[in-house]
Amino acid sequence: MKQDPSLFYQQQLSQLTAEIQQLSKKRNRISLLRVITLVLGAALLYIFRQQPFYLLLPLFALALTLFLLLVKQSIRVTEQRSLLQQIVRLIQEEFTIATHQFTHRPQGENLAPPKHAYAGDLDLFGKASLFQFLHRSTGEQGHQTLANWLLAPAPDTTIRQRQAAAQELASQPAWSLRFEAYGHLQPLTLKSQDQILHWSASASQYTPNKFYKLLRFVWPLLALAALFLHLADILPSGPFYLLLLVLLVLAFYISKGIQPIYRQLDSILPSLATLSNALECIESASFRSLLLLEQQSAIATGNSLKASAAIRHLRKILDRFDYRLNPLVYIPLNTFLLWDLQQVWALENWKTIHQSAIRQWFSTIAELEALNSIGRFSFNHPGYVFPELSTAAGSFSALALGHPLIPAANCVTNDFTTSGRPAIALITGSNMAGKSTFLRSIGINQVLAMAGAPVAARQLTVSNMRIMSSMRIADNLEENTSTFYAELSKLKSIIEAVNAGEPVLLLLDEILRGTNSQDRQTGSRALIRQLIQQKATGLLATHDLALTALQAEAPTAITNYHFDVAVENEELYFDYKLKKGICTSMNASILMKKIGIEL
Numbered sequence: 358m359k360q361d362p363s364l365f366y367q368q369q370l371s372q373l374t375a376e377i378q379q380l381s382k383k384r385n386r387i388s389l390l391r392v393i394t395l396v397l398g399a400a401l402l403y404i405f406r407q408q409p410f411y412l413l414l415p416l417f418a419l420a421l422t423l424f425l426l427l428v429k430q431s432i433r434v435t436e437q438r439s440l441l442q443q444i445v446r447l448i449q450e451e452f453t454i455a456t457h458q459f460t461h462r463p464q465g466e467n468l469a470p471p472k473h474a475y476a477g478d479l480d481l482f483g484k485a486s487l488f489q490f491l492h493r494s495t496g497e498q499g500h501q502t503l504a505n506w507l508l509a510p511a512p513d514t515t516i517r518q519r520q521a522a523a524q525e526l527a528s529q530p531a532w533s534l535r536f537e538a539y540g541h542l543q544p545l546t547l548k549s550q551d552q553i554l555h556w557s558a559s560a561s562q563y564t565p566n567k568f569y570k571l572l573r574f575v576w577p578l579l580a581l582a583a584l585f586l587h588l589a590d591i592l593p594s595g596p597f598y599l600l601l602l603v604l605l606v607l608a609f610y611i612s613k614g615i616q617p618i619y620r621q622l623d624s625i626l627p628s629l630a631t632l633s634n635a636l637e638c639i640e641s642a643s644f645r646s647l648l649l650l651e652q653q654s655a656i657a658t659g660n661s662l663k664a665s666a667a668i669r670h671l672r673k674i675l676d677r678f679d680y681r682l683n684p685l686v687y688i689p690l691n692t693f694l695l696w697d698l699q700q701v702w703a704l705e706n707w708k709t710i711h712q713s714a715i716r717q718w719f720s721t722i723a724e725l726e727a728l729n730s731i732g733r734f735s736f737n738h739p740g741y742v743f744p745e746l747s748t749a750a751g752s753f754s755a756l757a758l759g760h761p762l763i764p765a766a767n768c769v770t771n772d773f774t775t776s777g778r779p780a781i782a783l784i785t786g787s788n789m790a791g792k793s794t795f796l797r798s799i800g801i802n803q804v805l806a807m808a809g810a811p812v813a814a815r816q817l818t819v820s821n822m823r824i825m826s827s828m829r830i831a832d833n834l835e836e837n838t839s840t841f842y843a844e845l846s847k848l849k850s851i852i853e854a855v856n857a858g859e860p861v862l863l864l865l866d867e868i869l870r871g872t873n874s875q876d877r878q879t880g881s882r883a884l885i886r887q888l889i890q891q892k893a894t895g896l897l898a899t900h901d902l903a904l905t906a907l908q909a910e911a912p913t914a915i916t917n918y919h920f921d922v923a924v925e926n927e928e929l930y931f932d933y934k935l936k937k938g939i940c941t942s943m944n945a946s947i948l949m950k951k952i953g954i955e956l
Contacts, residue, residue, distance in 0.1 A: 359739040363455070365530055366448045373441050373448075380438040387431045394424045443538040451737065454490065457764045462489045468504035474850065478828040478864070479800045480762070481507050487801060490762055491810070493533075493733045495540025496631075497547045498719055499726025506727055510807035510823050513746050518648040519728065519809025520743045525646045526732025532642055533729050533736070539634040540726065549628040550719050556621055557712035561705040562614075563698065573698050580604055580693040605692045612681075612697040618704065619678050619697075629672045635722045637665035648728070652721050658711065664718055667711050674703045731810040744806040744817035751778040751822070751894035753799065753862065757815035760798040761805070769933035770814070771795060778892040779914040781885060783905055785898075785940040786920035791933035792898035793828065795920070796864045799896060800824050803862055821860060822894065825851045828866040841872055848884070855891045863888070863895025878903055889914045905939045 398420030405416065453459070465488040469476040480486045487507065494500050511519065526533055563569045583600055586592035636656055640663055644650050656664040678700050681687045690696035735741065738761075747754075757770040769791070775782055786792045802812040806819050827847045848868065854861050868884065869877040881904055888895065889911050897904075908915040919940035923930040 359527075360530070360736070362451070362530075362737050362739065366451055369531070369534070370445060370448050373445050377438055377441050377445070380434055380441070384431060384434045384438065387427055387434065391424060391427045391431070394420060394427060398424070439542065440535070440538055443541050444534050447534055447538055447541070455737065457762075459489050460484050463492070463500065464489055465492070465500055465504055468501060469508060473508060475800060475804070475824040475826040475864070476508060478826040479797055479804060479824070481801075481804065485762065487762065487804070491730055491734055493537050493730040494723075494726035495537060496545030496723065496726065498545060498550065498723035499540070499730075501547075502723040503727040503730050506808040507804055510821055511809060513821055516746060516807065516809045516821075518646070519731065521646040522648040522728045523732040523735050523809060523811070524743065525644065525649060526729055527735040529642075530733075530736050532638070533733055536635065536638045536725065536729055537733075539631055539638060540722075542634075543627045543631045545628055545631055545635075545719070545722065549625045552621065552625050553715060556618075557708050557715050561708065562618075563701050564705040564709070569698060569702070573695060573702055576604075576695040576698075577693060584693065601692060605688065608691040608695055608697070611695065612691060615697045615701045618701055619681075622675055622704075623678070626672065626675050629668055629675070632718065632722070633665045633668035633672065635725075636668060636718060637663075639721065639725060640665055649725075652724055655717055656714070656721050658714060660710075664714065667707075667714075668718075671704075671707055671711075674700055674707065677703075731808065735811045738811065738813070740815075741811040741813055742816060743811050744802075744814075744819050747818050747820050749776060749820060750860070751780050751862075752776045752818060752820040753803065753822075753894075754818045755799075755802070755814045755816065758798055758802060758817065759813040760794060760801060761813040762801070763794075768813075771798075771933075771935040773799070773935060775894065775896075775916075778894050779889045779911075780894045781888060781911075781915045782896040782918055783885075783899065783908070783915055784896060784918045784920070784935075785900070785902055785905060787922045787940065788900075790920035790922050790931055790940075791935075792920055793866050794933070795935060796826075796828065796866055796896055796898055799862075800826060800864050822862040823854075823860065824864060825854055825861045826864040826866075827851065827868055828864060841869075844869065852884075852887070855888060855893045858892075861894070863893055863897075865895060865897040867899060868897070877901070882907065885915070886910075902939060 398417070401416055401420070454462075464484055464486060465482045468488070469482050476482060482488045482504070488504065492500065492503050494503050506519075510516075580600075583592055583597055587594070587597040639653055639656060642649075642653070644653055658664055658667060662670070678697070680690060680696065687696070735743070741761075752775070754774040754776065756772050758773060759765075759768040759770040773782075773795075784792050784795070798813070802814060802817065803819060803822065803824055805812045806817065807821065807823070827844060851861075851863060851865075855863075869880045872880070878901055881899070881901065885897065885904065885907055905917045908917050916937070917939050918935055918937055920931075920933065920935060921940055923932075
């Protein structure tokens with residue numbers, strides 16, 4: 358039995374709010390302990406200040422160790438609290454989206470090609486789009502992966518695997534929220550991915566060099582031995598400080614060559630936290646569906662160190678590089694330990710071990726973000742169904758089909774079935790009766806079905822078909838293209854696909870509207886006859902009732918449908934229900950009268 362999403366979110370909100378309060382109290386206690394540790398440590402050092410240095414050193418080390426442990430614990434609690442606060446924010450946003458207030462979310466307008474076959478007609482991207490409503494991806498890679506799924510049908514096998522994965526994720530809403538929350542803390546970007554991939558593909562400069570391999574051991578031995586001899590009053594101050602000066606100059610010279618590597622990777626440090634947390638979230642999940650298990654195994658490193666742990670190791674190396682930001686720490690570390698060389702050595706060793714897996718780690722997170730989007734879509738809409746796939750040509754059979762971007766309270770659903778090829782549904786009707794919305798409902802649900810997502814219907818069976826549409830045509834001043842020519846360009850690509858026998862579902866709304874009525878009717882008739890000859894499947898909405906006579910020419914290929922309107926006291930009433938037959942009621946004259954045109 359499916360969970361009630363509203364009830365789940367309410368329960369989570371109450372539970373998480375209580376946990377955040379507990380973590381806030383815990384953080385305050387740790388902060389108090391840190392202050393006490395500092396004060397107590399300073400007091401003890403002052404009390405025993407007359408004692409020998411070697412007796413004070415353990416006391417100082419103990420106080421410092423305890424303080425650092427408390428700092429580490431405070432950071433951990435703060436991170437836990439931030440994560441829970443992020444999940445609370447996501448739950449609150451789910452309530453907002455449920456009321457169809459989602460136009461503040463990323464629009465993804467840059468994710469589709471400019472002349473895509475259906476993205477513009479079906480409002481896949483942009484304000485108030487399907488992408489805005491659907492996506493729960495956080496990184497640019499996840500956005501693009503989900504967009505790619507919406508822009509082209511997947512093979513049947515892939516669709517079924519995505520359906521199973523999405524259903525499983527819908528049954529784990531707590532995991533789903535946690536996974537998304539990690540991404541929002543510091544979204545992954547294509548720039549950070551490119552930076553780490555570029556670095557990992559570059560040749561190592563230090564580990565292959567035998568001189569540096571020897572130097573990283575000899576240098577600390579020499580420097581620390583000199584320090585020990587100086588403290589033991591064996592090495593005089595003059596030679597000791599001269600040696601330190603030489604070592605410092607040489608260390609800075611070596612660091613100068615390492616600096617570009619540090620600059621290259623320093624900017625990706627925040628993204629590594631998201632990368633490691635997201636990978637750990639995937640690693641720790643208990644998946645059963647094939648696609649999720651495949652993605653889980655794809656991030657395995659092949660050794661005892663998990664992918665998330667490998668990224669954390671990389672973060673620690675880069676964190677140690679950041680000691681250079683504090684001269685009081687950096688100068689002695691570089692002078693005595695040749696610190697920068699030690700860290701770049703660790704970096705290049707890390708790269709040698711993991712460079713072949715980095716691209717897959719990003720790819721897996723992007724795939725999971727896209728799957729999580731359709732999984733959450735399924736969870737949030739328990740009345741939606743995953744469609745069945747048919748091997749029959751040109752099949753689209755729906756019960757109670759609606760448009761997912763129309764609020765349920767306002768959404769009128771329709772049954773519709775077409776099968777076989779050729780099959781053309783001619784839909785007539787008055788203005789505002791619902792023809793265009795119905796075509797978009799067909800199209801957007803076919804897109805969802807081909808992406809592996811649930812659809813806004815009680816039942817849907819579809820063939821694997823790509824949408825091709827001509828619905829929303831605009832001129833292009835930049836390309837000096839008229840509306841009519843832009844439409845002809847779209848129709849040309851449709852004709853080419855149909856002539857090639859591609860499995861496409863055509864959605865055509867008022868075709869050839871940019872020319873005179875006689876040419877429009879002549880061209881429309883010719884196009885419909887050609888589509889039938891080439892065994893096409895599609896729906897064509899029109900005001901031109903004369904086209905409905907074509908059913909007599911091809912009664913097995915053409916079916917007439919309509920949306921009608923009721924008129925009472927010159928007021929219009931729409932039921933938005935699809936009916937068989939030809940529309941007999943039009944409303945244009947009434948609308949013209951209402952704006953003051955005297956007929």
